[in-house]
Amino acid sequence: MHPAPHETEHLVIIGNGMAGHRLVEALLKRSDHPARITVIGDESAAAYNRILLSPWLAGEMERDALTLREAAWYADHGIELVLGERVTSIGRAERRLTTDAGRTFDYHRLVLATGSRPTMPDVPGIELRGVHGFRDLEDVATLTEAAEQGGHAVVIGGGLLGLEAAEGLRKTGQSKGPSLDVSLLQRSSRLMNRQLDATAAGLLEAELVSRGLRIHTEARLAALEGNEAGRVVAVHLEDGRRLAADCVVVAAGITPNAELGQRAGLDVDRAIVVDDTLTTSDASIHALGECCQFEGTTYGLVEPIWRQVEVLAAVLCGDDVAGFREQPSATKLKISGISLFAFGPIEADPDHDVLAYHDPEQGDYRRLLLRAGRLEGAILYGDTDMGPWLFTQAQAGSDLTACRQALLLGSADANALLEANDSDPAQRPVKEAA
Numbered sequence: 001m002h003p004a005p006h007e008t009e010h011l012v013i014i015g016n017g018m019a020g021h022r023l024v025e026a027l028l029k030r031s032d033h034p035a036r037i038t039v040i041g042d043e044s045a046a047a048y049n050r051i052l053l054s055p056w057l058a059g060e061m062e063r064d065a066l067t068l069r070e071a072a073w074y075a076d077h078g079i080e081l082v083l084g085e086r087v088t089s090i091g092r093a094e095r096r097l098t099t100d101a102g103r104t105f106d107y108h109r110l111v112l113a114t115g116s117r118p119t120m121p122d123v124p125g126i127e128l129r130g131v132h133g134f135r136d137l138e139d140v141a142t143l144t145e146a147a148e149q150g151g152h153a154v155v156i157g158g159g160l161l162g163l164e165a166a167e168g169l170r171k172t173g174q175s176k177g178p179s180l181d182v183s184l185l186q187r188s189s190r191l192m193n194r195q196l197d198a199t200a201a202g203l204l205e206a207e208l209v210s211r212g213l214r215i216h217t218e219a220r221l222a223a224l225e226g227n228e229a230g231r232v233v234a235v236h237l238e239d240g241r242r243l244a245a246d247c248v249v250v251a252a253g254i255t256p257n258a259e260l261g262q263r264a265g266l267d268v269d270r271a272i273v274v275d276d277t278l279t280t281s282d283a284s285i286h287a288l289g290e291c292c293q294f295e296g297t298t299y300g301l302v303e304p305i306w307r308q309v310e311v312l313a314a315v316l317c318g319d320d321v322a323g324f325r326e327q328p329s330a331t332k333l334k335i336s337g338i339s340l341f342a343f344g345p346i347e348a349d350p351d352h353d354v355l356a357y358h359d360p361e362q363g364d365y366r367r368l369l370l371r372a373g374r375l376e377g378a379i380l381y382g383d384t385d386m387g388p389w390l391f392t393q394a395q396a397g398s399d400l401t402a403c404r405q406a407l408l409l410g411s412a413d414a415n416a417l418l419e420a421n422d423s424d425p426a427q428r429p430v431k432e433a434a
């Protein structure tokens with residue numbers, strides 16, 4: 001009798017980041033996972049919670065709290081973990097990988113979980129010393145050192161990552177060193193323009209300015225200026241302004257690490273193209289996380305990646321699975337003292353029913369977009385307790401007509417109305433014709 005495939009199979013995972021690690025955890029929960037698993041990661045530390053780099057930079061957390069599992073845990077579970085080594089090529093015909101240390105690894109199945117990197121704008125001076133991304137442990141160690149030295153820091157990008165970097169630098173600079181002046185540049189006319197409307201963005205900006213950040217909207221980067229030693233000294237904007245800068249953090253988008261897959265001849269668009277089983281154009285190679293692209297979408301948040309992990313773990317164990325599907329994600333900002341929750345479209349169209357509540361005194365703002373009684377989008381700033389409930393209702397496509405008047409007040413009130421309505425058939429809203 002032949003052994004089942006999982007009893008002989010060697011699975012290699014490239015990338016010991018959040019997706020690669022979570023896949024290992026999901027596989028180990030099952031008894032029918034591939035017999036041999038090797039994980040190769042180019043960072044020197046074992047997998048850590050990248051999301052927590054922001055609170056670590058802000059000095060709100062110790063480094064140890066970021067660790068997901070120590071290297072010894074992998075050994076204890078019979079998994080070979082190779083750290084500090086980069087896979088440089090994939091020989092698909094012979095199913096063999098080569099690393100930058102010249103080692104080779106044979107595989108039966110391969111998973112690419114190589115993540116992404118900060119997108120560096122194509123402007124003069126981008127290669128200067130003192131210009132950093134905000135992606136890994138080394139970046140945070142360097143930024144913490146820069147913050148402690150004081151001077152001028154400029155963060156490029158007014159999205160989630162840029163805001164967390166700017167506030168982290170400001171807090172660390174304030175608590176540990178001589179004064180650090182932090183400026184943030186945003187191309188758009190408002191912060192977090194992909195998630196917030198003008199009112200919520202205005203509240204956020206006012207709060208950050210009151211804490212000491214300098215925020216420049218409609219600020220387009222033209223060039224970085226360096227000194228004779230090749231260090232950045234200033235940032236130049238397209239409108240002619242010059243801002244002094246001892247440290248520049250670029251948080252203006254991410255570029256999927258797809259080149260390894262591309263060199264191996266896999267289908268690659270903006271990222272490595274996968275189907276709903278997270279399989280690439282080669283049936284024995286899968287990809288997940290920020291390095292992959294499904295139906296034209298690439299990823300930058302963990303929620304959809306966790307759902308990819310569940311699908312891929314099942315596929316690797318030979319299950320027939322319901323394929324991965326694209327679903328909306330909600331956005332939260334990790335800056336202490338600021339609560340913000342948003343999902344769905346930002347601009348209302350003429351068919352939207354717009355419910356809004358704004359208390360400028362308390363810095364509280366809620367705006368909901370409904371279409372025919374169903375919630376499509378929400379922006380909550382200040383009191384965000386209701387966010388997860390609203391998100392669940394939107395995902396379920398619930399008809400919220402019965403609790404419309406309580407929707408801005410709290411999930412308990414809204415739920416009570418929905419339940420009362422549900423128990424009284426006469427009150428049940430007429431379902432829309434399919």
Ligand SMILES: Cc1cc2nc3c(=O)[nH]c(=O)nc-3n(C[C@H](O)[C@H](O)[C@H](O)COP(=O)(O)OP(=O)(O)OC[C@H]3O[C@@H](n4cnc5c(N)ncnc54)[C@H](O)[C@@H]3O)c2cc1C
Pocket residue numbers: 014015016017018019020040041042043050051052053054085086087088113114115116134135136161257260288289290291299300301302303305332334
């Ligand atoms: C500061 C920060 C804050 C964030 N906050 C949030 C948040 O609040 N909420 C949220 O949902 N998401 C957040 N994210 C995004 C989230 O961290 C990513 O979506 C997630 O890490 C993606 O997982 P991944 O495994 O695809 O990529 P990664 O976690 O980047 O892992 C990829 C790994 O592969 C390694 N690698 C690449 N190429 C090779 C190679 N050739 N050989 C070997 N190893 C290789 C990389 O070095 C890396 O270790 C944040 C990201 C950052 C940087």
